[in-house]
Amino acid sequence: MKNKRLTGWAVCAAILLLLTTACGEKGKDAASGQQQSGAKNSDKVSIGITQIVQHTSLDEARKGFVQALKDNGYEEGVNLEIDYKDAQNDINNTSTIAQKFASDNKDLVLAISTPSAQAAAQQIKDVPILFTAVTDPVGGQLVSSMEQPGGNVTGTTDLHPExxxxxxxxxxxxxxxxxxxxxxxxxxxxxxxxxxxxxxxxxxxxxxxxxxxxxxxxxxxxxxxxxxxxxxxxxxxxxxxxxxxxxxxxxxxxxxxxxxxxxxxxxxxxxxxxxxxGFEYYDIGYATGEMAVDILKNGKKPADIPVQVPKExxxxxxxxxxxxxxxxxxxxxxxxxxxxxxxx
Known part of the structure; x- marks a missing residue:
């Protein structure tokens, strides 16, 4: 009788062990699946776009930037994630947006307008920053010079010299x-x-x-x-x-x-x-997008990419x-x- 009871307990223990092992393997698979999903997501390029306010010229620059990325193999929803923020013409908002992008550890940040670029440059030190629709990058203390920007910031200006x-x-x-x-x-x-x-x-x-x-x-x-x-x-x-x-x-x-x-x-x-x-703001946005491709695909550093001026x-x-x-x-x-x- 005692032996039968021991045998019964042994069978129960074996069953419990099997169930536990199965559940553990299942949990491990689930965790593995999550990790694989996370790795897959990490293959996406994450770009933050900060824009001082919505108006036609700045919107066109943003469209040109996104199109340049698309033309070079980066497409939203596939291998590109764009986090676009409008500061609604509020300087305080530009700083808040820049701080958020810094904590999110974006792969690259695009700043459209001088106030947005200045806020990004102040808050983000270890991520490439590109700007467009900026009139005076040197006077705005965004770059050391047009030819050799230095630091992690470069981009395109919207002021043709003449x-x-x-x-x-x-x-x-x-x-x-x-x-x-x-x-x-x-x-x-x-x-x-x-x-x-x-x-x-x-x-x-x-x-x-x-x-x-x-x-x-x-x-x-x-x-x-x-x-x-x-x-x-x-x-x-x-x-x-x-x-x-x-x-x-x-x-x-x-x-x-x-x-x-x-x-x-x-x-x-x-x-x-x-x-x-003048010129088309879409064009300088597109040129900035090509800079982004050089950084993301070819490993170039903003410090080594000269600021571009409008060609037309x-x-x-x-x-x-x-x-x-x-x-x-x-x-x-x-x-x-x-x-x-x-x-x-």
């Missing part, structure tokens, strides 16, 4: 009776300060007075535009994110009061400015805005506009 002087000369020749030009700008942005400085120098060289209407946020844009009425014969909007994000407000004032509106960006011509000498500088005209704003478009102007740069 863009502003060429546009201001065009203002003078196309409005010969002009005596003063108004500039609406948020001088709290480093990129704007550089833009205004060059614009002032160029306008004064043309014998034109400069009237600056300063703003600190988008809610002040309309009042600033209206403050220039009767004081100037033309208005210039630089590559200022605060003003450009509210460009429609300036366009409405310019249309109502017949004041030609000149802009720093070709996209702003599409959106109601009368003229600009073409006149863009908006015929509808010209009619609304009392600006005369001559046949010679039309002839000098390349296909695709004349907007109706």
């Amino acid at each position: 863009a502003i002087s060429t546009l201001m000369e065009f203002v003078k020749t196309s409005i010969p009776d002009a005596k003063a030009v108004g500039i609406i700008a948020n001088e709290g942005e480093q990129n704007t300060v550089t833009n205004i400085t060059q614009a002032k120098e160029a306008l004064e060289k043309q014998g034109l007075e400069v009237v600056v209407a300063p703003i600190t946020n988008s809610s002040e844009v309309k009042q600033a535009a209206e403050s220039l009425i009767g004081k100037v014969q033309a208005v210039y909007v630089p590559s200022d994110n605060t003003v450009v994000s509210s460009l429609s407000t300036v366009v409405a004032v310019a249309n109502e009061h017949d004041i030609p509106l000149f802009v720093a960006e070709k996209d702003s011509v599409k959106n109601g400015g009368v003229a600009s000498f 500088l073409d006149l863009a005209l908006n015929m509808k805005s010209a009619a609304e704003q009392g600006f005369t478009v001559t046949d010679d102007m039309k002839k000098s506009v390349k296909e695709g740069n004349l907007f109706e």
